[in-house]
Amino acid sequence: MIYFDNAATTKVIKEALETANYYFTEKYFNPSALYHGGLEVKNDLNGARRTLLNGLGAEGKIYFTSGGTEADNLAFFGTKKRKNSTIIISAGEHAAVYQSALSLKNQGFEVKFAPVDGSGKVIEDQFEKLLDDKVSLVSIMHVSNESGAVNDINKLAETTKRICPGALFHSDGVQAGGKIPVRLGRFIDLYSLSAHKIGAPKGTGALYVAKGIYLTPVVVGGGQEEGVRSSTENTPGIMAYAKAFSLANAALRENLKKVTEIRDYLFDKISEFDDIKMISDKTCSPYILCFASGSLRGEVLQHALERKDIIVGTGSACSSNKATRRVPEALGLNGKYIDGVVRLSFSAFSTMEEARSFIETFTEIYKELKKYVG
The missing domain is CATH 3.90.1150.10 (Aspartate Aminotransferase, domain 1)
Structure with a gap:
């Protein structure tokens, strides 16, 4: 075939599968447990966070999710935005971002679409014309899942902050992380990732959150992920993702x-x-x-x-x-x-x-x- x-x-690579299996069958402890095995697993998860941060060339926090879609949703629904303010997304966004924006539109937010060219890349001068002091959130994908168009998200984020200092800038990096060089500049507030696009199992994703940005929980419960995303962490999936991400960036x-x-x-x-x-x-x-x-x-x-x-x-x-x-x-x-x-x-x-x-x-x-x- x-x-x-x-x-x-993508198919799961051998190294990721072996890592997941180890945490399924040997180191299967709940990372919230207070005994030694649980504390070790929690420490391993924090190591996985550092692996992702290093691969992004960024300082901040990593919150693990069930996938890229949940990471996008958390960026939209877990951030503080002024009531009835404006949200800007590109016209070519993945459905996870597009539908999140439409949901907020139904709550009273105005949604504007940044035009893209024939390859799917955001037209930068037209994007800039959409920016004003009413904008509270901008979401521009790093790599188009349809065409592969690559947006200069650091430049777009800098433009956003220059015109709208109070706005947050999010990027869906699902098709970028582990595939192309990623270095998140200081103007990127939020960045979504997914494991199964680079040889790790389905059901794991992550949201990068820059320093000084605080999220409101969307999923509540036991307070995992610093209370941002409750539910026992999917340790096998997360550790397999960190392994695949590390190998992908090395090669x-x-x-x-x-x-x-x-x-x-x-x-x-x-x-x-x-x-x-x-x-x-x-x-x-x-x-x-x-x-x-x-x-x-x-x-x-x-x-x-x-x-x-x-x-x-x-x-x-x-x-x-x-x-x-x-x-x-x-x-x-x-x-x-x-x-x-x-x-x-x-x-x-x-x-x-x-x-x-x-x-x-x-x-x-x-x-x-x-x-x-x-």
């Missing part, structure tokens, strides 16, 4: 070089099709390559490739069941291209051999299917 849907999820440049070669090869080959529009460009994260067919539906191509044992996506897996056009429309897709989106996404395990095999099969399928469309 060729698996090119790694932006949806980050090597993996980037390898994946970039794969992406560039596929980009050049797919660009040769006369009725395919490339959405991603070569400034995007190399881990994601998105394009749209002007003659074939993305789902048709997806299932045709699946029959050849090649797995690809058609956009965000978290929204695919809703057949949403929100993000494609934000990217400027319309007419014959709107339903033709295909997303390829890679991991450190992807190979050039797989890329060549994909092109061979894709070309064959594409030519065959086009015989049946007008």
Whole structure:
């Protein structure tokens, strides 16, 4: 099988699986327990926090969650915001951010959308025009889960703080952490992460919170995570995530070089099709390559490739069941291209051999299917 849907999820790496198993079967104590085993596990969790902070190049706190979606929700609903103030998000945000913003809109907040260009990157001068003293929260994703577009979040955060000193700046870094270099500057207040995008188990995420930023609990109970997120910590998942995150960052440049070669090869080959529009460009994260067919539906191509044992996506897996056009429309897709989106996404395990095999099969399928469309 060729698996090119790694932006949806990745296979668990051996080291992460072994780490999780150790905390499932050997060091399984409750980190809130006061006996030695519990205290040791609590200390291990704090070590995992330090691992994530080091990988982000930041000082602050890490709160563990059940995933990137919960981390985004905590950033929106756990922060203090002036009543009836303005929230700004990009037009291409993941559903976790988009739906959180809409929920706050129903509570009286105004929501504004920062326009993105055809690759999904925020248009900086238009973003700046949205900023005023009414803004209390800005959320701009680091890497687009649809196209791989990379936003300069440190620059956008600095612009936000210059014009709106009291506003908070959040970024969804689910597709960035462990994949591209991340160094959170002093203007980033909140940053969301997810474990299963880099070879750790599903069900674990984290929210980075800068010094001086305080959260109101969204999940209440036993007071875990300093009272911010009650519920016994998922120690096996967290420790597996820390292991995967550490390994990913250690091999980050090597993996980037390898994946970039794969992406560039596929980009050049797919660009040769006369009725395919490339959405991603070569400034995007190399881990994601998105394009749209002007003659074939993305789902048709997806299932045709699946029959050849090649797995690809058609956009965000978290929204695919809703057949949403929100993000494609934000990217400027319309007419014959709107339903033709295909997303390829890679991991450190992807190979050039797989890329060549994909092109061979894709070309064959594409030519065959086009015989049946007008």
